[in-house]
Amino acid sequence: MNRELEFSPERMRQIGYRVVDRVVEHLATLPSQRVGTKGDPRALLKALSEPVPEQGMEFEAVLDQVERDVLANTMHVNHPRFLAYVPGPGNFVGAMADALISGFNVFAGTWISGSGPAAVELTVLDWLREMCGLPVSAGGVFVSGGTLANLTALAVARHLKIRGPLEAATVYFSDQAHSSLEKALRVIGLAAENYRKLPSDAAFRIPIGELRRCIEQDRAAGKRPFCVIASAGTTNTGAIDPLPELSALCREQDLWLHVDGAYGAAAVIAEQGRELMAGLELADSLSLDPHKWLFQPYEIGCVLVRNREHLRDTFRILPEYLKDTQQYSDEFNFTDHGIQLTRNFRALKLWMSIKVFGLAAFRAAIERGFVLGEFTEACLRKMPGWEIVTPAQMGVVCFRNKALDDAAHLRLVQTLLEDGFALITSTVLRGQTVLRTCTINPRTTEADIQGALERLDAFARRL
Ligand SMILES: Cc1ncc(COP(=O)(O)O)c(C=O)c1O
Numbered sequence: 001m002n003r004e005l006e007f008s009p010e011r012m013r014q015i016g017y018r019v020v021d022r023v024v025e026h027l028a029t030l031p032s033q034r035v036g037t038k039g040d041p042r043a044l045l046k047a048l049s050e051p052v053p054e055q056g057m058e059f060e061a062v063l064d065q066v067e068r069d070v071l072a073n074t075m076h077v078n079h080p081r082f083l084a085y086v087p088g089p090g091n092f093v094g095a096m097a098d099a100l101i102s103g104f105n106v107f108a109g110t111w112i113s114g115s116g117p118a119a120v121e122l123t124v125l126d127w128l129r130e131m132c133g134l135p136v137s138a139g140g141v142f143v144s145g146g147t148l149a150n151l152t153a154l155a156v157a158r159h160l161k162i163r164g165p166l167e168a169a170t171v172y173f174s175d176q177a178h179s180s181l182e183k184a185l186r187v188i189g190l191a192a193e194n195y196r197k198l199p200s201d202a203a204f205r206i207p208i209g210e211l212r213r214c215i216e217q218d219r220a221a222g223k224r225p226f227c228v229i230a231s232a233g234t235t236n237t238g239a240i241d242p243l244p245e246l247s248a249l250c251r252e253q254d255l256w257l258h259v260d261g262a263y264g265a266a267a268v269i270a271e272q273g274r275e276l277m278a279g280l281e282l283a284d285s286l287s288l289d290p291h292k293w294l295f296q297p298y299e300i301g302c303v304l305v306r307n308r309e310h311l312r313d314t315f316r317i318l319p320e321y322l323k324d325t326q327q328y329s330d331e332f333n334f335t336d337h338g339i340q341l342t343r344n345f346r347a348l349k350l351w352m353s354i355k356v357f358g359l360a361a362f363r364a365a366i367e368r369g370f371v372l373g374e375f376t377e378a379c380l381r382k383m384p385g386w387e388i389v390t391p392a393q394m395g396v397v398c399f400r401n402k403a404l405d406d407a408a409h410l411r412l413v414q415t416l417l418e419d420g421f422a423l424i425t426s427t428v429l430r431g432q433t434v435l436r437t438c439t440i441n442p443r444t445t446e447a448d449i450q451g452a453l454e455r456l457d458a459f460a461r462r463l
Helices: 009-028 041-048 059-073 090-102 115-132 148-162 181-187 208-220 243-253 267-270 271-276 308-315 320-326 347-357 359-382 406-420 446-462
Strands: 139-143 169-174 195-198 224-231 256-261 285-288 301-305 386-393 396-401 425-429 434-438
Touching: 009 059, 041 059, 090 181, 090 347, 090 434, 115 139, 115 267, 115 285, 115 301, 115 347, 139 148, 139 396, 148 224, 148 256, 148 285, 148 308, 169 208, 181 195, 195 208, 208 224, 208 243, 224 243, 224 446, 243 256, 256 267, 267 271, 267 285, 267 359, 271 359, 271 406, 301 308, 308 396, 347 359, 359 386, 359 446, 396 406, 406 434, 406 446, 434 446
Parallel strands: 169 195, 169 224, 224 256, 256 285
Antiparallel strands: 139 301, 285 301, 386 396, 396 434, 425 434
């Protein structure tokens, strides 16, 4: 029996190499694999449920089971023909950085425990700040993803703007804002009757005139408007809210402007993206997910706040057992700037992969996403019987088959899932079910897209 939960150095190497070999084999053969598999709940639970094992077994046997029963039953979000939702085209340097931080078990909550990591995190946050055009006063923190970035930002907005009771606090966003924002509002305790979800305009953007009217009406009715949430790249269509106009309105009305750029903000480093993202630099807070369009493995999201002191004002609590962490004012404790105390060193993967590949490679990979979006739209326009519902925008295209109803579109998605060659999923725009592609994986080829659309067309004909 191994009481220490340990292996010899030789055995650790053997195990580590086995894992790396499987990862490399998986990545190298990805294009010839199925896009993924959705397991049958009963069969999977049957295969995996067992009494807690009192005695251990060989690592290799467990690894085999993981591959066979677990990893084989996933969608490969980095597969070149995974065109659904928001793909997760991670990179290998990022994956190895994750292995390093787990191996060293880095604690990135305080300077005393992780000074080198904190210095890296500050550096890479500053890169993101600069890319987004925010002032040097801005700072941020890495979190698990866009949901937690949005929650962190809205907690700051509430703390800064609403001192006192929350009952009248009112917040504005469009019907295209991501659901994580409403979830965050629930978590911070805002009354649901004070969410103003405005119908988006013809281009799926927040309507400024209607927003202004709504704010004024609310003030007259005794509400306390405090925050406008904009999207810089909506999940549905890639639409970008009019950021400069929203910023001007928020300044005039003394409202916090949070920009959810979880999906789209990274595009600011590419030429096309920079123009589309004009006004990003005006945000009071901004979410940006490196695990989406900066090609990192899950989980890494980022929240940037225009004045980094606002994060500290919102989150800093100093208990007696952490006094040793706060002896020197120039030491930076990330726990004071966010929700987590114990937190892993997610900044490392972004830092290492930017250093290894260079920002130019990231820029080119993002530009490829735009090109592939336009290619998808062009292919669809040539396919009889299909219509474009929203044109390529930030790598997202929404479309429909003219002869099929909503239910048939949902059936098409299920057919693609069973077929396994490619995955395209659906959404609903103005009450109508549409199909949607998101082509931010730079490893996707034109042939992948053509192949996926031909398959889809063949299935549609059968229906
Ligand atoms: C615009 C937008 N905001 C927020 C999120 C939530 O991010 P996460 O899934 O990383 O929590 C997403 C996810 O796709 C998104 O597209």
